[in-house]
Each structure stands twice: as C-alpha cells, then as structure tokens.
Amino acid sequence: MQSLCLLIRQAAEGLRAAQRRLLRQGYTLKVYDCYRPQRAVDHFVRWAKDLSDEQMKAEFYPNVAKDRLFADGYIARSPGTAAGARWT
Incomplete structure (x- = not known):
C-alpha cells in the first residue's frame, strides 16, 4: 500500500522544491502529517x-x-x- 498525502498546491510545490535540493545532497523528506x-x-x-x-x-x-x-x-x-x- 502506498501512502497518499493531500496538500494545497503551495505546500506541495514547496515540498517538491525542497525534496529536489535534498536529494542532490543524499537526503530525503519524510512527511508525517499531510491532512x-x-x-x-x-x-x-x-x-x-x-x-x-x-x-x-x-x-x-x-x-x-x-x-x-x-x-x-x-x-x-x-x-x-x-x-x-x-x-x-
């Protein structure tokens, strides 16, 4: 089963940008609370x-x-x- 995270667009775009930067450094985001x-x-x-x-x-x-x-x-x-x- 894959997790699903529902976010407003601004939050999703911000997390996507942060994730891209972190991946280049060998890290990843873990989101505990989406909705x-x-x-x-x-x-x-x-x-x-x-x-x-x-x-x-x-x-x-x-x-x-x-x-x-x-x-x-x-x-x-x-x-x-x-x-x-x-x-x-």
Whole structure:
C-alpha cells in the first residue's frame, strides 16, 4: 500500500522544491502529517497548550521548546492555515 498525502498546491510545490535540493545532497523528506481534520487540530491545540505534557518530546521535538510551538509556526489553529510555512 502506498501512502497518499493531500496538500494545497503551495505546500506541495514547496515540498517538491525542497525534496529536489535534498536529494542532490543524499537526503530525503519524510512527511508525517499531510491532512488534518479540524477535530484533530483542536486536539493538537489542547495538547500544545498543556506545557506539562512532554511525554514524546525526546522522540518528536527534542530541539523545540513546547511553549514556542504556536509563536514559531509549528502549529496553526485551523487545518487550512500555513502560519509556519517557510519555504527557503
């Protein structure tokens, strides 16, 4: 079974460009989250606000302070926003 990732065009084009650059350097992208329904976003926002819950920090965000997840654009409050999208 092959995975499918549904993205808005801007995100897909940005990831494609980044992937091309990374492949030339011997790396690849691994996308964990492509589409997230609003109920999942709501749950994620609740989790992010609970600064005491860092059970998975070492595995999934070891170098990111949880209290910066919104400010730094890692989490948006709705699935259609790209608050933290930075394509360089």
